[in-house]
Amino acid sequence: MAENATARETLFALREQIARMEGKPLPGLAAAKQADAAADPEAQKSRNNQPRLPFGIAPLDAALDGGLPFDGLTEIRSMLMLDAGAASGFVLALAAYLKAMETSEAPVLWVGDVVSRQEAGAPYAVGLRQFGLDPHEILYASPRRLDDALWLAETAVASGALSATILEIRGNPRHFGLTESRRLGLRAKAAGRPLFLLRHAGEEEASSAFFRFLVKPARASGRRLPDGSMLGGSIGHPVFQLTLEKSRNPAPLSFFLEWNPRGRQFSLDRETGETSSFRNPSTHPGAGLPASADRQDRSPVLGPVVANERAS
């Protein structure tokens, strides 16, 4: 009996240590906090004031525990290089949204990948201005090597001089694994500035990101006429098909999000809910498959996924 109690004590101590490392509330204190919250909800809210970037969309914010974290890593990935438009669009929309919510003059840093630049083009300032980011609000960097890019992202986050940092990488490079992403995540946590990891044509991989979105292109909404109707055949505000792959909630959430560049606002475009499961891709994905890189296709994992392995 006594031995059992000691083991439990050790277990609790370990749990607390892990919770402290992950920056989560201590499990032992959670119950006490809840009791406090019941007594005084206002005080609880101010105490629990972790900086978050809310989308202003109730179901999404609920799934994100109140919004994207300011002090951490958020990963946005796309399945194919062809979807680079949608993926970079969503990241840049996030950056523009962040700039709209803040008053600071600090620019957003875009750490580009050289090959992605050749494959999908460089960010275009004229288009970005229409998209909601003025030229003086975004700073471009194109380091030649991944090591330089990682150093740059780390320095940028640690300096706290930039309102957000976007790190663009392609695939699952060998030099960017869990260790590196944890390092970046810790820097972001210390400085309190967000880091967006944009991964083109990448696979799910263990990382320190709080949330991971999978972006797929979606049909744009039509152009709105003054009377509220849509202009037929026109291409209006961009829409992203997003799947929240990684979050505290076990069930992936899939939804369509529309970005309004002029109002710098997100809105839910179509009905929320699981549309097509990303874990079971369609049988014939068509000609859109990427060329296989320096590795074979991974065999799909059987049963529920507890932790992702390294994809690189």
Place this chain on the structure above:
Amino acid sequence: MFPKIDVMDEDGEADQVLLEAIADWCDRYTPLVALDGREGLLLDITGCVHLFGGEEALLRDILKRLFHMGFDVKGAISSSPGLSWAACRFGRGGVIDDETMKEVLAPLPVNALRIDDAMTVSLHKLGLKRVGDLFPMPRAPLARRFGTQLLLRLDQALGANEEAISPRRPIAALSAERRLAEPIQAEEHILQLTGQIATSLRPGLESRGIGGRVFELVLFRIDGRVFRIAAGASQPLRDPERISSLFSERLNAAHDDLDAGFGFELLRLNVLQHDTFGTAQGDFIGDGESEIALADFVDRVSARLGADCLQFAELRQSHMPERARVFVPAMTAGSAQKKGDEDLAFAPRSDRPLRLFHHPEPIDAFAATVPDGPPQRFRWRRIVHRVVRAEGPERISPEWWIDPKEAEERDYFRLESDAGRRFWIFREGHYDGKTAPSWRVHGIFA
């Protein structure tokens, strides 16, 4: 006759490199070092002598150190470059006082005056073999007979005519140095010392109301090699810590090139470029810290990855999409960029893509509506995209003042494929029955 003599071909370039290396090394005595022909150096030591304990001591120090490096060198100090030149090559060298200039010069042959051979020969024909022979001659007939060159050289040698030397390197606005009794090797020691030197630069910067934009750290290795590391800042700097942090990134980047060997014995910090130090407060509430943090970040990155790594985009007034924006280094753009400038730029009425290709990529367009409609399908990078929605055309004509005459006008379309991907494609040329127009994709939308 001399069986042990080793004969080698002359290698002029290598000699030049060696001479420049020695000139670099001579920077320790004065910043004004000039190359003099292929075998000499001229040092302007005005104002530097007291640092080395007088002219005699300075000359002895230079000659001794060069001798220990294995060079047989002759040196002279005088108040004119011409006399020093003559005394080194034809006289005994040493320090020459102003009073004894004539006495030193008089016994030297006439070609000690740096005149050409033809003039030397004609002077010899007249029996004028030594410089002293020229002193009693009347100047007017001399000038008539030999031109003004001879008199100019004579005056320059006697210091009556000012002669400037042209130093090899730009003169630093400010510089400070530290001589070390014990050479240092470690990077952290170099950085620490740089910080100390920068502290001693600070009063000079403050009294002039300036801050440095480009700094140069000169490291003199104990065996005579000299390393120069320059680092730029996006804003004028005075703070010693920020100056030394500039070099910490540069030293990291230049780690492989910087071979400390047995250590550095002399460190010098030069301010190569400077700017007015803004002492004005930007606004009432801010403490300017965010701006400093950004400038600091830009400096650090530029010092390590080069000034071109971080860039801002600037808009330009052009209808051609690829010319509507240019990239400028963040170092130079930095504070100069204002919101107001962007309103001047031409703003296209129609949508522009989020990402633009450097070179528009060719596509195969199928079933395009003739004469000026979008295609129904197109193939790009071996994938066929079916178009469901299209906007356009938007016609953009080439700029005749830049583009060649053959450049054709482009009709741009915004297309959306059935998968929801949006592209910006254009047709160059027209369906006129003679040549087929070419289709290209120029960018992608979000």
